[in-house]
Amino acid sequence: MTEEVGGPPDPRPPSPREDDVRPLYAMSVGEARAADLAAIRAAAGTGEPVRHVTDRTLPGPGGDLPVRVYRPVDGTEPLPTVVYFFGGGWALGSVETSDEICRALANAVPCQVITVGYRLAPEHRFPAAVDDCRAAVAWIAGHAAELGVDPDRLAVAGDSAGGNLAAAVTLDRGGRGLVAQVLVYPNTDHRGDTASMREHDDPATFNRHSVAWYWGHYLADPDDGRHPLASPLLAEDLSGLPPALVITAERDPLRDEGERYAERLREAGVPVVATRYAGVAHGFFAVPDAARAARAEVAAFLRGHFSR
Numbered sequence: 077m078t079e080e081v082g083g084p085p086d087p088r089p090p091s092p093r094e095d096d097v098r099p100l101y102a103m104s105v106g107e108a109r110a111a112d113l114a115a116i117r118a119a120a121g122t123g124e125p126v127r128h129v130t131d132r133t134l135p136g137p138g139g140d141l142p143v144r145v146y147r148p149v150d151g152t153e154p155l156p157t158v159v160y161f162f163g164g165g166w167a168l169g170s171v172e173t174s175d176e177i178c179r180a181l182a183n184a185v186p187c188q189v190i191t192v193g194y195r196l197a198p199e200h201r202f203p204a205a206v207d208d209c210r211a212a213v214a215w216i217a218g219h220a221a222e223l224g225v226d227p228d229r230l231a232v233a234g235d236s237a238g239g240n241l242a243a244a245v246t247l248d249r250g251g252r253g254l255v256a257q258v259l260v261y262p263n264t265d266h267r268g269d270t271a272s273m274r275e276h277d278d279p280a281t282f283n284r285h286s287v288a289w290y291w292g293h294y295l296a297d298p299d300d301g302r303h304p305l306a307s308p309l310l311a312e313d314l315s316g317l318p319p320a321l322v323i324t325a326e327r328d329p330l331r332d333e334g335e336r337y338a339e340r341l342r343e344a345g346v347p348v349v350a351t352r353y354a355g356v357a358h359g360f361f362a363v364p365d366a367a368r369a370a371r372a373e374v375a376a377f378l379r380g381h382f383s384r
Contacts, residue, residue, distance in 0.1 A: 099279055101289035105167055105198065112168045116176075119363045123176035124183055131171075134192075134215050137207045138200065142193035144171040146182035147224065154220065155188040156229035156382035158258075159213050159245075163236030163362075165290025166205050167197045177235070177362060177371075184375035187382060188224060190216060194241070198293040205294075206305045209241045210248045217253050229382045231318070233258035233374070235361050236330070237290065240264065243308040243337070246317050254318040256381040258374050260361045261323060261330050262337065264309040266291050266301030270332035282358040284329050309337050314344035321377040322350045323370055328358040349377060 100108040128147040133140040147155065158181060162174035171193045178189040194208035213232060220227040230253055234242040239262025246257050268287055276283045295301050304311035322338040324331045331352065338350035353360065353370055360366040 097280070099283075099286065100168070101286050105293065109164075109168050112164060113170070113173055116173050116362055120176035121364070123179040126179050126182050129179075134212055136195075136211050138195055138204060141208055141212055142171055143212065144175070144178070144191050144193075145223065146178050146189040146191075148182045148186040148188070152224050154226035155224055156185070156231075156378075157188040157190060157216070157223075157225040158185070158231045158233050158378060159209075159216060160189055160191040161194065161209055161232070161234030161238035161241040161245075162191060163234065163238045163260075163359075164196075165286070166202075166237045166240075166294040167290055169196070169237075173362075174235075174238070176364070180364070180371055181233075181375060181378075184371060185378050185382070187229075187378065190223070201296040202294050202300050202306050203303070205237075205241055206244045206248070210245050213245050213254075227253065228255075230254055231256040231258070231378060231381065233260070233378075234262070235260035236358065237263055237294075239334075240306075240308065244305045247304055247308055247311055247314075255384070256321070256378060257318045258321045258377065259323070259334065259337070260370070260374075261325050261328055261358055262308075262334050263287070263290075263330055264333045264337040265307045266295065266298075267307070268329070268333065270329075270336075272331040273329045273333075276327070276329040281327075282329065287329055309333060309340060314341050314346060317341065317344070317346045319347040319381060320349070321374060322348065323361070323373070324350070324352045325356045325358055325360055326352060326354045327356065330358060 126146045130145045134143050160178050162169040171191050174191050178191050182189045192212040195204045232242040232245050239259035273284050320341050324334040338348050342348045
């Protein structure tokens, strides 16, 4: 059961009225990337100061991957570490769009946070992003001393498409070496045939047409969506995965598929905390005021598993 706190997507979205702000799915990918970053920066501000924030690269399957490392303390002693994957429908986003979230989590847990700049669609379609994220986690675990990572206290987290990628990494690694996973309103099923998906059709918000637009950019072939690394809900076996915190939003087309994934994890014997936040929509985790309770829950969840 998910605790509440406080048909497939139609490929033909309605046209917004002239006085409406254009939705991202009505823009080119380049326009949408710029608008997404601007909106996140306007909502989140500059973020909290963190003791050390460092940009570097890690080797990836398609070339070097940009990463940003947030370290809340001085020194080089090994710290519990969260590898964070930003949202953006696999087509938008960068280490910049998750900067405020990662700063807040680094201070709140406290722990080291490393966010990974994986390759984006449509230039690089599935499974490029999954390949980059799993390679980054494997490299971080294998070079723990270099990065000041405690290899026995390593977790993954992400929001939206980043939550999808975090789930995919745990599936691919079978949870080996990971003590926890945090999935914030994750995409888990490309079919999207849920009540919450059908309910959300307002052109002014993230809606089912937005979801279809992102999947259309991510998948080279719709059949690729049946792969469990694209749609974790379709994985046959979820046993043995790390303990999970799954956060959903009441007014979100992805709500039901996120909650179904939490149920599948629980049925497979994975310890799960599933929380639905009432009165909020997709993307709320990037807005500090709206996300205060959810971020506190994430920090407490990670702190608890890092201390075991």
